[in-house]
Amino acid sequence: MKAVIINEFGGPEVLKIEEIACPVPAPDEILVKIYASGVNPVDWVIRNGVDEHLRTYLTVPLTLGWDAAGIVESTGSEVTSLKKGDEVYGIPNFPGNGSYAEYCVAKASQFAFKPKSLNYNESASVPLAALTAWTGLFEYGKLQSGQCVVVQGASGGVGGFAVQLAKAKGAYVIGIASTANLQYLLDLGADEVIDYTTQKFQDLVRHADLFLEASPIRNNKERIKSLNTLKDNGIFVSVNTDYAFDDEFLNEIRERKLTAELSPNQPRQDWLTQIANLIDSKQVNTYINKVFPLTHVAQAHLESESWHVRGKLVLEIRKEELLSK
Ligand SMILES: NC(=O)c1ccc[n+]([C@@H]2O[C@H](COP(=O)([O-])OP(=O)(O)OC[C@H]3O[C@@H](n4cnc5c(N)ncnc54)[C@H](OP(=O)(O)O)[C@@H]3O)[C@@H](O)[C@H]2O)c1
Incomplete structure (x- = not known):
């Protein structure tokens, strides 16, 4: 072959x-x-x-x-x-x-x-992008209907599915991307969009339940900034499992009473079936x-x-x- x-x-x-x-x-x-x-x-x-x-x-x-x-x-x-x-x-x-x-x-x-x-x-x-989004949002992020999630890297493969899967779940979605992709995020269903090239999301968002790092950023100081967006007991999830949390970041997590998770994607048949159903029912594309x-x-x-x-x-x-x- x-x-x-x-x-x-x-x-x-x-x-x-x-x-x-x-x-x-x-x-x-x-x-x-x-x-x-x-x-x-x-x-x-x-x-x-x-x-x-x-x-x-x-x-x-x-x-x-x-x-x-x-x-x-x-x-x-x-x-x-x-x-x-x-x-x-x-x-x-x-x-x-x-x-x-x-x-x-x-x-x-x-x-x-x-x-x-x-x-x-x-x-x-x-499969890979949607399962990564699914695992991050629902398995590690515990996202529920009515909660608010911030998706960083929202115009990419993982982020685009994360926006749509979170909306399908009934969450309020704030997507972060560059200027040229903001309308794309709104078309995907994002409730709010933030342009990381001109705006500081860490000053604009408070009280989110979940922050999903689905961008290529591998920088623990940047991760600390994103914690400002979370409410008490909020969850920070990164799909960048190859980039560990450092001590400074973990101290912030402890002091702010938050949770942080690295989320490897899980290739599960039952989740693939649920994702296919969401696609066939036009809730996700x-x-x-x-x-x-x-x-x-x-x-x-x-x-x-x-x-x-x-x-x-x-x-x-x-x-x-x-x-x-
Ligand atoms: N855990 C796992 O199993 C797993 C699986 C797949 C992927 N991943 C990881 O997930 C991340 C995303 O993967 P992907 O496949 O979605 O990548 P991708 O399709 O290449 O998308 C990357 C997105 O990141 C955005 N971006 C680039 N620079 C940025 C910055 N400085 N700040 C904010 N956003 C920025 C881009 O949006 P703009 O063009 O608007 O800037 C782009 O849409 C990668 O780090 C990848 O390694 C993990």
């Missing part, structure tokens, strides 16, 4: 399209014939070799990509939740070979039926910024590395109109 692999860590030039063996699913896994793969920052962070510690968990050659939509090709002997021919979306095994390929394997529990109202390119843009053919994967990485992509980037692995052939 065709796959984008890296044989070494480095810049976009290490991305190679090669023929490799098709993976075989373990008893609890499915083999997915992939039609499209989402592109996420983690792809190029890993391509670059992350840091020395995390690199010990990775082996090259490695197929990147942890966001897929396609059709179940076969199932392991223990899989009962999905069967051959099901149209699915989800997250390939991590660490392990990913979705920049014609096929991938994954635990069946990491995939679910894709939204019926989305095509494969659209479906592939959803995906915004595709650009679709690239596999041959343009390096271009997709360069765009993602800008940290200013509105919505999602997608790699098209197979043309959907060929589906019936």
Whole structure:
């Protein structure tokens, strides 16, 4: 099968399209014939070799990509939740070979039926970003209907889903983005928007229940500023699990009687199903910024590395109109 692999860590030039063996699913896994793969920052962070510690968990050659939509090709002997021919979306095994390929394997529990109202390119843009938003808002952030959440990085992949999922839950949403993306946030459903290039959100918001750091900012002093937005017992959640809270930040958390959580995304089938239902009932949508053919994967990485992509980037692995052939 065709796959984008890296044989070494480095810049976009290490991305190679090669023929490799098709993976075989373990008893609890499915083999997915992939039609499209989402592109996420983690792809190029890993391509670059992350840091020395995390690199010990990775082996090259490695197929990147942890966001897929396609059709179940076969199932392991223990899989009962999905069967051959099901149209699915989800997250390939991590660490392990990913979705920049014609096929991938994954635990069946990491995939679910894709939204019926989305095509494969659209479906592939959803799982990682939406699950990250879901985990941050509801699992670690405990967001409830009627509460107020501030979403930083609200125009990005994770942030855009966070705005919509929080609104679908019945929360009041304040989105933070740059000037050009403010109308986009309002279109997503944000109740209020703040332009971080001209305004200081830490002076404008008080008494929020939850602050969701879904931006690429990795700076504990900036995190401390965001605590001003929270009410007593408020929760600060960061999806940037690779950047730990430092002692100064944790002291502030203690003194202000707040809670702080680092939120790794959880690739759960039941949440993917709920997200698909929200999409099919038009409460949540995906915004595709650009679709690239596999041959343009390096271009997709360069765009993602800008940290200013509105919505999602997608790699098209197979043309959907060929589906019936
Ligand atoms: N925990 C997990 O499992 C997990 C999973 C996925 C992602 N992540 C992390 O989540 C973060 C967001 O990922 P993503 O996929 O949503 O990235 P993305 O699609 O590239 O979006 C990044 C967004 O951040 C905004 N931004 C850039 N610089 C900013 C700044 N100085 N202040 C405020 N906002 C800024 C941009 O908005 P403007 O263009 O308007 O500035 C952009 O829309 C990343 O740090 C990523 O590593 C974690």
